[in-house]
Amino acid sequence: MLRIQVKKGVDKVLLRLYHSSHKKEALKFLKKIEAQKGKTNPKFIKLSNQYASDVLGWIGYSPWLYVYSAISGSFKEGWIPDNYYGKIVIPELKGQYGALDDLNALQNKLFTSALFPDKAYYVNGLWTTKDYAVIPQKKVADVLFNSSQDIVYKTDNSLRGLGVHFFSKDNFEINKVMALGNGIAQQFIKQHVFFEDIVSKSVATIRLTTYIDVKGETSLRSGFLRVGRAPDTHVKSVSHIRVPININTGELSKTGYDTNLNTIEKHPDSNYIFNKRKIPHFNKCIAAVLHLHKQMPFSRTIGWDLTLDKNEEVKVMEWNGGHNDVKFGEATQGPCYADLGWEKLWKK
CATH class of the missing domain: 3.30.1490 (Dna Ligase; domain 1)
Incomplete structure (x- = not known):
């Protein structure tokens, strides 16, 4: 009995720390976004609070909704806050199976695919x-x-x-x-000339997020391009540039984002302009990850990091079956999961 009480106490503290760290991170980003764009419309803040409380069950899910609103310049019902995704969605739709992505040596056992180099x-x-x-x-x-x-x-x-x-x-x-x-x-992958023109030292990464439903059908939910800065040997979270991808056409957004989520229209080192640029063989990239997800259905959402090599072949560098990034996709393309009923999972 004492052991159970201690565990419950520890779990409660860890949960509080988890949500506290998310709130701190979200408000930090909000401050940086507002430094470029100005104060977020109070109407969107109010709607975020109401949606978090009434639909998601707790106002503590609102900080990421502030960030999404600040980036998109609007409020959209159906958004999934990152801390809600981590504590409500992931346990329900992935359990411990998503954590298998941490064990690199299992990759070929799980997927048996030549797409991984x-x-x-x-x-x-x-x-x-x-x-x-x-x-x-x-x-x-x-x-x-x-x-x-x-x-x-x-x-x-x-x-x-x-x-x-x-x-x-x-x-x-x-x-x-x-x-x-x-x-x-x-x-080592020698990347396609399309990506080489953006930045040549590091290999660009296409992040595609897929979902598998109870019928075993897979669907693409969001996509963005990650590229490094000129000195980087590889794409790093501390310095990367992200550009949303229109998942229906493969076309890059006019607007990219730096690590502070400030908007840019060209790469800061190469001056490569994002607008109207279309990723080659994008349908081939989509087909690859939709097929791969069917081989690992237990993790219901997966973020795939892939690229095209110089021979125009898809190369999947890694899969992210645990807490894959939904923040950026939700803020720039979302809501990406509004048809899945995730907002009701907290009631279980």
Whole structure:
């Protein structure tokens, strides 16, 4: 009995901290947005409070609705606040299955797809091929560099662009890689010229978010392009530029966003103008992730990070089955999930 009471007390404290951190983050973004756009219409703040209380069951879900309203210049019923998504939607629609995305070595078991550029996995002291045959350490370099001079090594549970390391055949030292911890070695992708024109040093990422319904049908819900800054070796959350994608046409929005959610119309380093630019083979990208999601239906929403290589082939760099980002899509394209009844899940 005491143990149960202690657990309940700890859970209550953790829940309070969770929502407090979300409120702090949302209000920080709101302040930065208002520094560029001016104060958010009080009418939208009032509507956000009412919607959070009356529809979502708690006014504590309103801060992210303020942010969405400030970005879109309106209030829209059906928006899903990020903390509501994390504490209400994810437990109901994913459980623990979404967390499998943290274990990179399971990727080929779950999806069995050539779309992932996996070369090898390192887990618990063992190196294996993508088909899980153990590789003797002295043969690892031969496997990794049998078709290219460069690889990317990503540690398990790497977030926000952290835990990403680059190695060439010349500077590869197996002990240094193993010291990084469990992870995945992927072939370095040479990106399509469309993305190369935006910024050349880092590989651009198309983030597509899909949903699978109770009939097993998958649908695309949102999409945006993430590109790095000129000095970046890869796209990082601390510096990236995001540009919404029209998911019906593949066309980039006229407006992109920096890390403070301030609006820009061209890349700050290359001066690449976003307006009227259309991602090539976008339908191929959509078809790829809709098919892949059917192989992992237990995580009902998945955020996919993919790109096109120089040969116009889709390459899926990773899948995000846990707390994938819904904030940006909701604010710039949403509501993306208004037809799914998520606003009622809190009543269960």
